[in-house]
Amino acid sequence: EKPKEGRLAGLTTLKTLNKKQRFAVPWPICMTPESLKEWVAIESDSIQPLPHFRQEIFKMMDIAADKLRHLGAAVDSIDMGHQELPDGQNLPIPPILLAELGNDPKKPTVCFYGHLDVQPAKKEDGWHTDPFTLVEVDGKLYGRGATDNKGPVLAWINAVGAFQALNQDIPVNIKFIIEGMEEAGSVSLDELVKREKDRFFSNVDYIVISDNLWISKKKPALIYGTRGNIYFTVEVKCRDQDFHSGTFGGILNEPMADLVSLLGSLVDSSGHILIPGIYDNVAPLSEEEKKMYETIDLNLEEYQNNSQVERFLFDTKEEILMHLWRYPSLSIHGIEGAFHEPGAKTVIPAQVIGKFSIRLVPYMNISVVETQVKKYLEDIFSQRNSSNKLKVNMTLGVHPWIANIHDIQYIAARRAIKTVFGVDPDMIRDGSTIPIAKTFQDIIQKSVMMLPLGAVDDGEHSQNEKINRYNYIEGSKLFAAFFLEVAKMHS
Ligand SMILES: Cn1cncc1C[C@H](NC(=O)CCN)C(=O)O
Ligand SMILES: [Zn+2]
Ligand SMILES: [Zn+2]
Known part of the structure; x- marks a missing residue:
């Protein structure tokens, strides 16, 4: 006779049970x-x-x-x-x-x-x-x-x-x-x-x-x-001290405008990363792998409600899971030096550092991605013809x-x-x-x-x-x- 689940078995009781029964009752040692x-x-x-x-x-x-x-x-x-x-x-x-x-x-x-x-x-x-x-x-x-x-x-x-x-x-x-x-x-x-x-x-x-x-x-x-992760900082610098937008606005390449344009060129509104070559080494999707996502029991509606998100980028369970697990994603995390406090300060920040990271999947390579990212940002920046200085750094690389x-x-x-x-x-x-x-x-x-x-x-x-x-x-x-x-x- 199998002991009832939920009943606390004392140690002595537990000792008298066989192996199968033991796993069916709670254990005093962790109760x-x-x-x-x-x-x-x-x-x-x-x-x-x-x-x-x-x-x-x-x-x-x-x-x-x-x-x-x-x-x-x-x-x-x-x-x-x-x-x-x-x-x-x-x-x-x-x-x-x-x-x-x-x-x-x-x-x-x-x-x-x-x-x-x-x-x-x-x-x-x-x-x-x-x-x-x-x-x-x-x-x-x-x-x-x-x-x-x-x-x-x-x-x-x-x-x-x-x-x-x-x-x-x-x-x-x-x-x-x-x-x-x-x-x-x-x-x-x-x-x-x-x-x-x-x-x-x-x-x-x-x-x-x-x-x-x-x-x-x-x-x-x-x-x-x-997934792995590769983390970048993008620094755009004009000088050390901030500017007054009334006395300098209109005659400068503003670091924040440069940075926002750089960050804005990383990923499109459907989540697709715009860095050339970035998807080259992503493992191709096999039929066998595709089937594995179908068998996973995820209630998309409940998942969406629990996350309090109006609409995800994808509307099937399979696509959602694949984009979380087997495709890379790019997230923009923040900007150091941005005027993020409440109020309406008329400042032009003189130096800003954007931060973003890319979740890596098999078989992406950290140093290949690093080169692709740096080259892309330098190209975009040079098209702006800005007089500011750009520095892109990789601060973390996890496979x-x-x-x-x-x-x-x-x-x-x-x-x-x-x-x-x-x-x-x-x-x-x-x-x-x-x-x-x-x-x-x-x-x-x-x-x-x-x-x-x-x-x-x-x-x-x-x-x-x-x-x-x-x-x-x-x-x-x-x-x-x-x-x-x-x-x-x-x-
Ligand atoms: C600190 N860091 C920067 N890049 C990646 C990480 C690890 C961090 N790990 C977790 O959250 C554990 C989840 N169980 C993450 O994935 O962001
Ligand atoms: Zn942990
Ligand atoms: Zn943790």
Whole structure:
């Protein structure tokens, strides 16, 4: 007789159940998200470059190291030194944790990557409750970092703890790489991964990242690709000091007019990027791939309503998904030096810096795109015959990442999802970027998988971020089921 779902099984009860039954009941080890509450309470904001927040991240990493040691893991807290910021400030970089539990050569070694820094949050921004106090309302656990990424890191720890609580052998060797600077661009993580390639990572078979969301509120998903990103600044400069438009207006090439025209020539109103050659290396669409988009369960109307957007650029589910996942996009982010405050100041800004980025997809190449962008902007600028100076800089270049969905760990994860949720996952991609995924793939040369736990409406980076209690509990079970499946398939 299968125990009823939703019933809290105490540890003793849980021990008496067989494997199948165990995955059908909630687990005491993650029923009270106490650790999540404790972790959310730490304001580990890596975006605001202030000593106070850095201290909070250090504290966060310390608490996490303790938690991992408590689990029986050997934990290395690696000092990452200091960081010089553009304003001259020198700030300490929080340590990166490398932890390992189990070293049985007969078992596969699974390494989990996660981050414990968070986006900034203030109650005044429109949170209904204090962002750093985990609060449960209607089965939703609200708090900054609940879904991005403290909850999933704890779910992995819960999964390991569950085997221990049941006195059961953990079927895989476990490793953790946990950082505290992801939201700020994973400062110095790349170097550490390169440095540890032949030591910490030498016996790693699989790398799992759980730092994205499902595409649905209910249906679990597996992610097999993320877009990359290439970020540009475009500076147009006349002189150092601003002008009065009454005394100089009419006799100048105005930097803002140059810049607006440059930015305005990047993309047309249908979203098509106007830079010559930019689509040349985009992977052609195969019939097989096209079919995959048809099977994804996305209610376009609901998606549109939830986004509060009147009309998207495309009106079929397939086109929307393809333009988020497998085609590049160009976004204009802002202009430094623009007069953006309210009021009617009659100023001519003397120097402005526009910022835009292009999401990259397979098989676009960063340096090819860089050259195409620079050449195009220089051509447009020269047609204007302006006396101002133009400088185009690439400030960030991250490759797109794509996984082989036939890898053992993808099959294992599909089976684990079936065990815990009773359904086959949506096989999806993500339009945003997790820079470290491609680094892991290139440097460690092992299979990387993204196994998300959170629902589409979790609001990462937004006000009222949450993780559903259901996702947190079932997610912990999912990781445990994954350990069992990957161990079975690996041998
Ligand atoms: C900082 N940055 C600049 N270019 C790309 C990024 C990463 C950022 N990553 C996320 O948001 C994680 C989503 N789960 C993004 O995709 O914008
Ligand atoms: Zn994240
Ligand atoms: Zn984030």
